[in-house]
Amino acid sequence: MSEPFEESRRLTGCNVYFAGTGAALETAAGLSFDEATLERWQANVRAAREVLGWPNGEIVVRVHRSGASLAFAAPMDRLYTAAEVNEWAWYDALGLRAPADADLDDDGEPSRPHVATFVRDEALAKLRELAAAEENPALLALQRAADAQGVPLLADDDVVSIGAGAHGREWPVASLPSPGEVAWDGLHAIPTALVTGSNGKTTTVRLLSAMCRAHGWPAAHSCTDGVYFDGQALESGDFSGPQGARTALRQPRAEAAILETARGGMLRRGLALCRANAAIVTNISVDHFGEYGIHGLEDLALVKLTVARAVAHGGLLVLNADDALLRDLSVRFAGQRLGWFSLDDAHPLLVAHRGEGGVTCGVRDGRLFLHVEGASHDLGTIADMPLALGGRAAYNVANLAGAALVATGLGIPAPVIAGVLRSFGAARDDNPGRLQRWQLDGIDIVIDYAHNPDGLRGLLEAVGAGRRSGRLAIVVGHAGNREEADLRAVAATAAAFAPELVVLKSAEGYLRGRTSDEVPAIMRDELLRLGMDASRAVIEHDEVEAARRALAWARPGDLLVLPTFDRDKRERIEAMLATMASGGWRAGKALPLLPPTDPDEAVTP
DSSP: OOOSEEEEEEEOSSOSSOSSOEEEEEEOTTOOOOHHHHHHHHHHHHHHHHHHTOOOOOEEEEEETTEEEEEEEOOTTOHHHHHHHHHHHHHHHTTOOOOOOOOBOTTSSBOOOOGGGSOHHHHHHHHHHHHHHHOOHHHHHHHHHHHHHTOOEEEOSSEEEESOGGGOEEEEGGGOOOGGGSOGGGOOOOOEEEEESSSSHHHHHHHHHHHHHHTTOOEEEEETTEEEETTEEEEESOOOSHHHHHHHHTOTTOSEEEEEOOHHHHHHTOOSOSOOSEEEEOOOOSOSTTSTTOOSHHHHHHHHGGGGGGGTTSOEEEEETTOHHHHHHGGGGTTSEEEEEESOTTOHHHHHHHHTTOEEEEEETTEEEEEETTEEEEEEEGGGOGGGGGGTOHHHHHHHHHHHHHHHHHTOOHHHHHHHHHHTTSSGGGSTTSSEEEEETTEEEEEEOOOSHHHHHHHHHHTTGGGOSSOEEEEEOOOSSSOHHHHHHHHHHHHTTOOSEEEEOOOTTOOTTSOTTHHHHHHHHHHHHTTOOGGGEEEOOSHHHHHHHHHHHOOTTOEEEEEOOOHHHHHHHHHHHHHHHHTTOOTTSOOOOBOOSSTTOOBOO
């Protein structure tokens, strides 16, 4: 039979289950089990801990629609063993044994059999051998010493670092010093913020990074586009998980760090850093359902609120008062320092929070006001803030307010915050891939990252798609790791604006288990079900080709909205638009050739 679990993983930091390291697995979809099975799994975990000499810790069972999430705390230096403990405990609880056929390792040699292939006593003995081979007492000693010093320690398979940025130092895992050999006086944390939510994360990260630089702090940040230092790219790709955070925190000249903290990374590995000065949850909306037992908005919100663990010791947790779910769940964090933001400075929650001495940020009479330590700071007119599009981009106004609160939590003064809000977004390089606007021969073109119903709706409203005079074309796609209902919801959002053309893409690199045809086919089916003529809903799998299809169709007066997920594809589209602008391109003319991304690829007009 196939394995009785979908995925087994190591939890390398504070996570949705508990504040520490450990292991977790997701039971296989459709697998039948009862409460007694879950109790046997827990008993097996306890038995393994006793044999291995591990301390008692939290054991978490979360039953959900597609099965159960099973997690337990384990020592940070034996997480590979912990994952195998978890798998063995689940196999044994079900009365099963792992297949005896050995896989091949990287050298083509038979790998060792899984411990779950053995009978119970032998399996426990094998686990003891694995734990002994993996243990690293020097790492545990450093972790205890770092905790006592109040200094962050970051560990991965190859490197351990203590402190952060300009106040940190690294050692190879294989040659760690003793605590007495570490010059602790020179090792410190740096001002750090975690940014999560359904929409607006990368924009908020970039805003905060700009505020840090304006305050005189060379800042590192990580996000879905890569890792950056002082505004310059160090790594490209999606670095919104723990790896990106560690890379940013280890930049040797950084005096501050802003870390995008996505749902996937928190579920797969946990947080890279368990202490931060501030954290924000921008909003919660329908997205990412179906993975790791996340089937509803509250499930998703609780995952994103994992960041609250990192600011539980006096840091600032910033929440969106206009999000009803975040308001409801905030009672769980009543003992923490909270900051609330809203599009309405007179929101009852903000008024009450200020009355209790809390920090808030909101809009009043077209201006943004920050309230902190009993003082009110006028941050300026919304219409003068480039990101706000004259106030039409309500979601970016929320991002501005949230970022202002987080910056306060980092210790950045109000005048510096106000200065950045007045300037950020005026240049395309400030916020690449988010609300980028072009005009060619009377055709308005917008590039953005909008990828879920709320994000797409907010974008289309901000750029005037509902009050246009010309035609509308929208490029629509989604990642493959979404439930069918999520894909249909994005298509329905596009259909609500009555576009004359929808180009459906599959977004190579984001297929995540689906074929390239599945996502566009599902979304096109929804468009046709809602009454769109088949000739107006076309499929172009590649993101660049999808944009070219819309451009070739356009005529003066049209609006083209081109959500683009992949950074490399986006940069190719933007390079094409720049070429068209410099060459005086006119509607109906051939589009310029694009340089191939590899020798075998050619993009034709």
